[in-house]
Amino acid sequence: TPLQAGIKYPTRRHTKRRPSRFPPPPRLAAMPLLLSPLTARCLHRSPHLPAPVAHRPSRPRPFGGEARGGGRGRVAVVSERQAAAVETSPGGEGSDGERYDAIVVGSGIGGLVAATQLAAKGARVLVLEKYIIPGGSSGYYRRDGFTFDVGSSVMFGFSDKGNLNLITQALEAVGCKMEVIPDPSTVHFHLPGALSVLVHREYNDFIEELVSKFPHEKEGILKFYGTCWKIFNSLNSLELKSLEEPLYLFGQFFKKPLECLTLAYYLPQNAGDIARKFIKDQQLLSFIDAECFIVSTVNALKTPMINASMVLCDRHFGGINYPVGGVGGIAVSLANGLVEKGSAIRYKANVTNVILENGKAVSSSY
Template sequence: MGGLATAARLVAKGAKVVVLEKYLLPGGSAAHFKRDGYTFDVGSSMMFGMGHEGTTNLITKCLETVGRKMETVPDPTQVVYHLPKSDRFPKGLHVSVWRKYEEFLDELAQRFPAEREGIKKFYDECWKIFNSLNVLDLKSLEEPRYLLGEFAKQPLACLTLASFLTTNTGDVARKHIKDPELLRFIDIECFIWSTVSADLTPMINAGMVFCDRHFGGINYPVGGVGRIGEELAEGIVEYGGHVVYKANVKEIIVEGPLDGERRAVGVRLADGRVFRGKTVISNATRWDTFENLIGPDKLPESEKLFRKRFKKSPSFFSLHMGVKAEVLRGETDCHHILLEDWGKMEAARGVLFVSIPTVLDPSLAPPGHHIVHAFTPDWIDNWKDLSPAEYVSAKEQLADQICERLEAIFPGLRAATTFRDAGTPRTHRRYLNREDGTYGPIPSRRPLGMLSMPFNTTDIRGLYCVGDSAFPGQGVNAVVFSGFGCAHRVLADLGMEPTWPLLDSAFGKLLSTVRNAS
């Protein structure tokens, strides 16, 4: 999706663009696939950034860039949490994150009455960030002319964001909240999209996620999430770009000495075809881009640093199910989170994510049926060295365990299941072409807020990275943001966006010095 967003922004500005996609369809982790009359989202179903106001609705804006508009259905809740039992919550802690901010705050405060004030203060801090972001024209943070322009237009917003640049969410949460169980809740609020606790989640990212959901940003695209990528790809072609499927890039062609200036000049596909261009943009993960497409012996210094600061998050085990609709009668919430033991929040197979997109768009399933997509973090190592029979049986076993757990929130689900298809981290690796099937980079130690995350440029001239391995990280709206930044920086480097070259190069050096030292 990051690559499509970049391509959309580039073609709209008149650049000549070729998108090379290994798979048969666009969208990667945000694509869909069809089986037995069902349209299943590969991964994402919770679509932030699909609102109609402000500037953070980047998916909507990206579609508009290439003349596209999608019909959407508003999610009544972002998610419903079903969290562990405790003395205080003998039946478990259940919280709905309502679309209306006040309703959510009130529900959470009812669970933690002594923390009513702290809850409001914490989430209100998030709004400071969101309101600041939501007036800026979001582009490349690596382009000083644009940054100064935004500063001149919105000095307060820029200063507010700068004040949170190095802050992590856990620090802000602890400033306002003392109850350990509520702090765990804030942890899982972060974990469900960053896959790390609040202490490792940059506050700026939290500000975006915790407010867009109440600002009207979460809306489900009719026809399924995969339609977003398809619409973008069609728009790119309409604007004169090319999208080539079954184009498996095996090598990024880099010229120049290892100890001198190196430049990316094109790519070579598995079938031998070579595409040359002024710019190469990789939407593969940083591990795939540098180790697999360039070579592990040719790692630039900044990439070595990245590997020290970030590690691969686990992949997912995904269970796509078709169920008889009557078992979910009255259900209106698309997303649920189930965790039975706080100690397992960050463990493989701990948190269970559930999406039921058919409560928003029934056309995705045959009449009288719903889709239930349940997925849980899992490591590829759990699926190595298995014979084909062992692999199938391990999949069945884990799928059964997940169905058993789901009975707690949807009694009768197992008996009502008419279709079941499971994907393991190996499936994610194979079909998404992501090393170890990883969901993306996570910090290996406390990050310096969002300053630690790499942006789009790399140490190799003409080579840019986009997607969840670049700022601001995982999530569809986030990778579209990285696409906006990438396209802007590329256009500036190609002379198609105005820049101040001297300031540009000085700022680039300063930025990498600060980031390398941070």
């Protein structure tokens, strides 16, 4: 080898390069795109994302504590180009010296919903986001005039009925509404054995197609999906807030005892065991596995029955609806609605420390 022969190669002097705080979005050429005709209709030449709102909040009004926004940054909801051009300057409590009732770290969907729910109840909220646009894993990027989602593309929760339309409820809390395009089908399965099943938006059309493939399992199909609807209707009858909060669940039990008992019964059970009570055909059970894989990325035996029921029924009850302009528009709408409520978002704000007083988070620095 060169080393054994005593050959020395010139060493290259390496210098540490400061990594970019804002990595560029993935290149389009490196991303395989699987677009349905409906999805393609949502990706417009002129993006329909809501227009960004620049806003300097008014003086704080009393609500709760006095958590402070620390660090640097501009208070605004801006586009990628505008945000990249923002000049930051050091500050103490914030460049505007204002105080906030709550600070939310991160402007993903979870952070934005938490912030907008607080703002809707009168709190002044500061959201700190290290990137230059909101959305997190539900963000977006643009190439050649087109807008591309970087996260989810199958969207539940846009319905105008029931209690499971959580996206609609989150947007309404800050006075926002998005135009959506209903998808006539959820997915088209192409499985081994030349099995092809189209999941129609209309439940009866889906059941009719599935029964046509497995006529000998008609009764089992109706019983399995009927059980899914029983669980879904119980969930849909409750005002969903926190399924982990004992006091909330205790109150719901007195309002809807039968529904709560139904959920308690199916809570420890998985979709695979329930399916095998009614269905014997192995190919049909494999189809149920494929259905559950979309829900939880595991087979039916590892998918909680409540999770499976929620998705397998809501695709027919509320349907799959694509927001015009892309999924990134959800985060932009929530962010703009938050600012309209008098709260603020600061981009390029990478939180490095949460300040505690008596064990309670009171501020942060970035």
